Amino acid sequence: MIDVVEILQHWHAGRPKTVVAASVGVDVKTVRKYVAPAETAGMAPGGPPLGRAEWAGLAQGWFPELVDAQARSKSFGEIDRFRAQIGEMLETNTVTTVWQRLHDESGLGASLTSFRRYVWREFPEKIDESKVTVLRPEVPAGEEVQIDYGFLGNWVDPATGRVRRVWAFVMVMACSRFMFVRPVLRMDQTSWVAAHVAGFEFFAGVPRRLVSDNLKTGVIKADLYDPKLNRAYAEMAEHYQVLIDPARAAKPKDKPRVERQMPYIRDSFWRGRTWSGVGDMQSGAVAWCREVAGARTHRSLEGAAPSKVFEAVELPALTPLPVSEFVLASWSSPKVGPDCHVKVGKALYSVPWRHIGAHVDARVTETVVEFFLGAQLIKTHVRIERGRQTDWGDYPPEKVAFFMRTPVWCRKKAAELGPNVAEIVDGLLAGGALHHLRAAQGVIGLADKHGAGRLDAACARAAAVGDPGYRTIKGILVAGTETDITNAARPPAAAAHLHGPASLLAHLEADDVEVAG
Numbered sequence: 001m002i003d004v005v006e007i008l009q010h011w012h013a014g015r016p017k018t019v020v021a022a023s024v025g026v027d028v029k030t031v032r033k034y035v036a037p038a039e040t041a042g043m044a045p046g047g048p049p050l051g052r053a054e055w056a057g058l059a060q061g062w063f064p065e066l067v068d069a070q071a072r073s074k075s076f077g078e079i080d081r082f083r084a085q086i087g088e089m090l091e092t093n094t095v096t097t098v099w100q101r102l103h104d105e106s107g108l109g110a111s112l113t114s115f116r117r118y119v120w121r122e123f124p125e126k127i128d129e130s131k132v133t134v135l136r137p138e139v140p141a142g143e144e145v146q147i148d149y150g151f152l153g154n155w156v157d158p159a160t161g162r163v164r165r166v167w168a169f170v171m172v173m174a175c176s177r178f179m180f181v182r183p184v185l186r187m188d189q190t191s192w193v194a195a196h197v198a199g200f201e202f203f204a205g206v207p208r209r210l211v212s213d214n215l216k217t218g219v220i221k222a223d224l225y226d227p228k229l230n231r232a233y234a235e236m237a238e239h240y241q242v243l244i245d246p247a248r249a250a251k252p253k254d255k256p257r258v259e260r261q262m263p264y265i266r267d268s269f270w271r272g273r274t275w276s277g278v279g280d281m282q283s284g285a286v287a288w289c290r291e292v293a294g295a296r297t298h299r300s301l302e303g304a305a306p307s308k309v310f311e312a313v314e315l316p317a318l319t320p321l322p323v324s325e326f327v328l329a330s331w332s333s334p335k336v337g338p339d340c341h342v343k344v345g346k347a348l349y350s351v352p353w354r355h356i357g358a359h360v361d362a363r364v365t366e367t368v369v370e371f372f373l374g375a376q377l378i379k380t381h382v383r384i385e386r387g388r389q390t391d392w393g394d395y396p397p398e399k400v401a402f403f404m405r406t407p408v409w410c411r412k413k414a415a416e417l418g419p420n421v422a423e424i425v426d427g428l429l430a431g432g433a434l435h436h437l438r439a440a441q442g443v444i445g446l447a448d449k450h451g452a453g454r455l456d457a458a459c460a461r462a463a464a465v466g467d468p469g470y471r472t473i474k475g476i477l478v479a480g481t482e483t484d485i486t487n488a489a490r491p492p493a494a495a496a497h498l499h500g501p502a503s504l505l506a507h508l509e510a511d512d513v514e515v516a517g
């Protein structure tokens with residue numbers, strides 16, 4: 001009576017007949033047969049619980065021919081004739097193979113189902129525990145959604161004639177079996193996260209837990225207790241306040257609701273259809289999810305439609321969508337080069353020179369690129385598609401002085417230092433701005449050591465003697481003769497004497513420094 005009692009107990013506990021049939025390994029018609037007398041007697045699922053002995057007594061009255069367990073399966077006697085041979089063959093072969101060989105070679109007439117029951121009873125030590133499927137408990141409404149990526153097929157893009165591989169992102173609500181499908185051409189982290197966001201909008205709410213695959217787009221390192229999530233995926237989970245609970249690696253039974261859907265999606269939605277573009281595919285998939293997959297009769301729901309169960313039971317249990325819109329971002333970990341730039345996509349961006357050689361985290365949105373070192377934001381740039389974005393302030397000041405102190409900067413700074421300085425700098429930059437740029441920078445730099453007033457006077461004297469060059473102006477300042485007017489009226493040839501005697505030349509050479517550059 002063990003099997004019949006088990007069927008009755010499962011049914012009376014409220015489990016659907018199809019689930020009971022899958023659990024005990026019999027056909028659903030068999031379950032209906034053994035449950036029928038209980039229903040006739042007015043019993044219903046969820047009633048007062050009965051013990052095993054009480055159910056056994058009821059079953060004995062309803063099915064007296066099944067009192068003897070051995071008589072229940074008349075084929076057990078036939079199978080038992082091969083007992084020794086079965087035990088030997090199970091050492092090297094599976095139960096199915098043993099039955100097939102005995103059936104073909106020795107004339108065994110018992111069915112495979114009866115043979116399995118015999119083996120489970122007589123040779124329990126031969127059963128491979130890894131093959132045993134533990135029935136997942138029913139999932140509460142709004143608790144869990146199962147996620148998978150699957151290959152749909154090849155598609156010829158009518159715009160380019162190029163053959164593209166198309167993948168399907170699939171979300172299945174574990175309670176109602178209501179499904180969301182999004183065809184995509186790429187399986188990168190941006191597509192992965194964007195598909196989640198589209199799925200939440202489709203369901204008009206967020207479940208409390210996501211059971212996904214261990215794709216690198218979502219999970220960097222799989223771990224049973226502490227999986228390392230992709231940063232963009234974790235950022236999305238934080239925004240929507242949802243728990244990411246990846247399935248164990250190579251354990252598809254952790255998400256059976258979605259694993260079984262891919263063949264159905266390929267056959268019902270994809271095959272035999274033509275599409276004008278990806279947008280057409282995605283809108284077509286949404287319509288198919290609502291009108292076909294969501295409206296079909298589902299065996300696990302006792303014939304109810306997934307969309308109806310979702311609207312009645314699961315939708316009210318979902319967490320509402322956040323008020324603020326989620327900003328889709330992708331993350332990468334580029335290395336800072338010796339030129340203070342990192343590559344993100346097809347563009348180069350500068351970061352402070354102190355981080356040369358380090359790996360930084362780059363967060364890219366549609367408009368902004370942000371760089372982090374750990375949790376610290378170190379640089380922000382406006383996003384560009386290609387090219388180079390350089391902030392000269394990211395370099396050491398002494399390394400970029402020449403590039404920072406442009407002709408425009410030199411003229412502006414000279415005007416601040418005095419009219420004579422401005423005249424000298426304008427003269428230097430007039431003939432060839434870049435050729436004389438260092439000389440102009442050098443003249444302006446003399447103000448740091450000698451002051452703006454002395455520099456302006458020195459420039460006036462150098463202009464008066466006809467030698468408005470950097471070395472002349474510097475020589476005047478070193479000699480302290482910027483206010484000496486005795487030689488101011490001398491002809492230009494006298495300018496050579498402004499360098500002073502040999503001792504002054506030696507002093508200038510010792511004191512001379514490299515012009516800013």
